[in-house]
Amino acid sequence: MPKRVVTGNEALILGALMADCTHFFGYPITPASEVAEAAAHYFPASGRTFLQAESELSAINMLYGASSCGARAMTASSGPGIALMGEGLSYLAGARLPAVIVDIQRAGPGLGNIWPEQSDYNMVVKGGGHGNYSNIVLTPASVQEMYDFTKKAFDLAQKYRMNVFILADGYLGQMMEALEIDSSPEINKRQEWALYGDKASRDHLITSIYMSVEKQSDHNKLLQAVYREVEEKEVDWQEYNTEQSSILMIAYGITSRICRSAIEQLKARGTEVGLLRLKSAFPFPKKRLKELSASHKRLIVVEMSSGQMADDVVLATGNLAVEKFLTYGGKIPTVAELITYVEGGPQW
């Protein structure tokens, strides 16, 4: 089993290669540019397509074209670029095309800065474009997961014919860790609905327009049924120390690791704190959170945003006393701050 030290951004592309992704379309933006750079390095040299698009709008539409033809295709950007892709994401969802999109989050709003935030949560988890649709959203917390989740993303995207996001942040993208590459590269299969420029697929149509109210309504119902199935089957999370804890932290991505370090130190100081780390933000681990809410005195959401994910925690648990430890602008919560906060007792 080959093992190597790589950045999270490179791990995404290695995962894509192993998933038989053949097309990458991207536009430079810090801190996601290295994803495109890795694709430019690996893709053409292995008979795949890397194309630097003229804009994020074009990148997502190139993805729409390649995906229409059954190719496994992806793009990567950061908040401002993902916002531009909103239109394309909605069309992809409407046309039921599989797509893998990476968001290496930076601070906003506007140009903001290039340091990590988790403030694209609503944009990515709640859709990003117009209309009723959902994206599957995977939230890695290590370089290994950047790789593993990308591989998984391509399978999920084809299985459910929908957008799958990898929602990471600047630190996860730039950080290096050991990566273990499994030794079974996948081979993409012919999709029964796609266009191949041949007789068998000639009558296929990729579209998101249904002029009749009845048909558009049915199409929406079909999409919703797919999303409900996804909610039932694909929800993923990890728990740490939740059996003995009376305080629960809820986090995802880089902040979940800081929580884990704080929890270890708190344990040594005699306070038992548990952690629920999201591995998927859509679907959201609603049921489990409701159970944990009943067995914990305090729920503390640690998030580098204004509490966008915390809203989902409140919704899932019905607990209005959810505490929020929030940071902005690229400021990362520190272990020391978290310990002080937890030991200081509830503050709301």
Next chain:
Amino acid sequence: MVNTVQVAAKSDSFYRCFSRKEENQLTTHYCPGCGHGIIHKLVASVIDQLKVQDRTIFLSPVGCSVFAYYYFDTGNIQCSHGRAPAVATGVKRALEDAVVISYQGDGDLASIGMTEIIHAANRGELFTVIFINNATYGMTGGQMAPTTPLGEKSVTSPTGRSFDNDGMPLKMAELIATLEAPVFVQRCSVTTTKEILSTKRAIRKALENQINRVGFSFIEILSPCPTNWKMDPLTSRRHVNEVLTKTFPLKNFKDIQRGAKASKGEKISGQELMDFVAVSPLKSRPAPAIKEHKIIIAGFGGQGILFASKLLATCALIENYQVTYLPSYGPEMRGGEARVDLTISGGTIGSPLIEECDYLLALNQTALNAFKQRVKRGGKVFRNSSLAPHESDLDEIALPATELAQEHQVPKGANIVLVSALLKESKLFTLQTLKEALEIVLEGKEGLTGNLKLAGKAFEYIN
């Protein structure tokens, strides 16, 4: 029973019956006198002539021709407003043998989709664009288009298009022809028999250019819109011939021949792909239970901060430890400062951010001043002896790293000297492990021998 004579058969590339429109429909949704019907016929007939019906993928835009997929019995993709050239790029990059037609109107192509068309044309994408210029937004109800001539009235230019407010009509064929990549650019119309035949020849030429991988072709077709022009069909044809052609002259702007564009290479997969991405596998050893070591490595960009950090990370990997490597990035790096937070541990690493470190490797004065406060009690600083000593009671090891490196003909090797000192002093990894790591990190690069030798000497230098 009336005897009828069929003078022109319906193309095979059209559906017999337009069921996608509605059951048993035989007519199109276009208005009487509209140019789309004629142009659709020409395109379908050329697809038949070239025998590429199965290979054709037709891209319909947003506009009146949004429903072109009702009629063309080919592969069909409906695109968002203006983006068809980007979609076509994706299609053609996925299916090199497909015959891809991007059919777009003036609002779609020349207004909202200007970026996509210019860049696709400029890349010389191997698809064909049929651009319908009727100088109006048809589907949304006759608003001013980027191609509306000066003085023409529309619902959003009720007193006529004015240069002062709206600028000049865009001449797309002329614009595309200025690019070097396109091979064939022509403006035609469908308002006289002669022009219809000429348009058909142009469409054929454009598709042949695509099939032969010669290059990008662009055909602009002036097309009447009687409904929004508020004219009867015959008057609208005269309007094209007498008014529109004054702004948009009918002519061939470009027709060049070029060698075929190269195809994509063979795709690598399976074991060959594994070999392509894999470096030599690192051997697996049981992870020793060590405490967490937090190391900050900092200095100027160019002093090998990232290299030294990668070397330490690779040592950790060889010994089967967990490791996180968090570099500074973006403008911070361009400002000249480089820093890495490196954590090595026998167990799972939580936060990769270092608030307090066990070791600081400071390669310049700025780094030493900036990070010395972060060194824990009992921690150590490793620095070049040329730097000014700091005044705290911290334990530090100062050594003539630059001189030692120069002495051994590795002028930029101060980082290797400091890494060696750290390893020797902390007993974190052996010289043997460092040498293995050097071989991995420098595989296929210059300077391996010099660096190996220098590492050995530095280990000896520290007693």
